[in-house]
Amino acid sequence: MTAEVGLRERKKAATRAALAGAANRLAVELGVEHVTVEAIAAAADVSPRTFHNYFSSREEAIVASIIDWAERLTDEIEARPADEPIWDSLLAVFLGSVEDGAAAHARMMAQIEMVLAHPSVIANQLAALDTMRRRFAEVVAVRTGTDTSRDLYPHLIAGGAGLAFKTAVDIWAAGPPERSLHELVADGFAQIRNGLPQPGR
Known part of the structure; x- marks a missing residue:
């Protein structure tokens, strides 16, 4: 059970890091006004719904x-x-x-x-x-x-x-x-x- 919890937490941390990295990279490359939640999610290879499990806005993710x-x-x-x-x-x-x-x-x-x-x-x-x-x-x-x-x-x-x-x-x-x-x-x-x-x- 402990190993499963540890693996789950590592996966969650990796997903959060991927979303944060994608949001920041897109904001620098395109400008914040051109960045959408959908674009961030796509760049991190997750769904927009998954994005909202971690962040309330694109600015928070950035x-x-x-x-x-x-x-x-x-x-x-x-x-x-x-x-x-x-x-x-x-x-x-x-x-x-x-x-x-x-x-x-x-x-x-x-x-x-x-x-x-x-x-x-x-x-x-x-x-x-x-x-x-x-x-x-x-x-x-x-x-x-x-x-x-x-x-x-x-x-x-x-x-x-x-x-x-x-x-x-x-x-x-x-x-x-x-x-x-x-x-x-x-x-x-x-x-x-x-x-x-x-x-x-």
């Missing part, structure tokens, strides 16, 4: 990869050594999740342009990012012995890490990049970790 990415990162954070400082754990998993180089830069530019062109996608992206922040806060709370229901600390760490990462990506994507994305992310984490000291003039 940004679903953010939540999936956050889940992978939280799993990796949980797997880090228990005695490792939380900022070291966060930096390691964030750096391990990004790509540098011209091809990665072009993909990121296309993603950002697609999102910014459609307010409905922006709204769904913000919701996905907030879900990611809350999930990170839960992991930070477990690692640091804090409580998300009463302590600011896990929320501030999760929010700070997410903001540092997003800011680094935004600067890198605005290009042409003078520094690699890895360098920018590491710098952002270091500045927040050090209390954001004011730069010298």
Whole structure:
């Protein structure tokens, strides 16, 4: 029974990932306004009814990869050594999740342009990012012995890490990049970790 449940969950996860990937790819290639649920379902080789078992709208599917990415990162954070400082754990998993180089830069530019062109996608992206922040806060709370229901600390760490990462990506994507994305992310984490000291003039 356990094996059957595990197989079923893996198939569901694979279907969700296929739908999310198809939705995002079509949105970048065609523009969100030209993407339909039927087209996404066809690209993932499932029915529109199956699509609605996973997502309520095309916009939700387009940004679903953010939540999936956050889940992978939280799993990796949980797997880090228990005695490792939380900022070291966060930096390691964030750096391990990004790509540098011209091809990665072009993909990121296309993603950002697609999102910014459609307010409905922006709204769904913000919701996905907030879900990611809350999930990170839960992991930070477990690692640091804090409580998300009463302590600011896990929320501030999760929010700070997410903001540092997003800011680094935004600067890198605005290009042409003078520094690699890895360098920018590491710098952002270091500045927040050090209390954001004011730069010298």
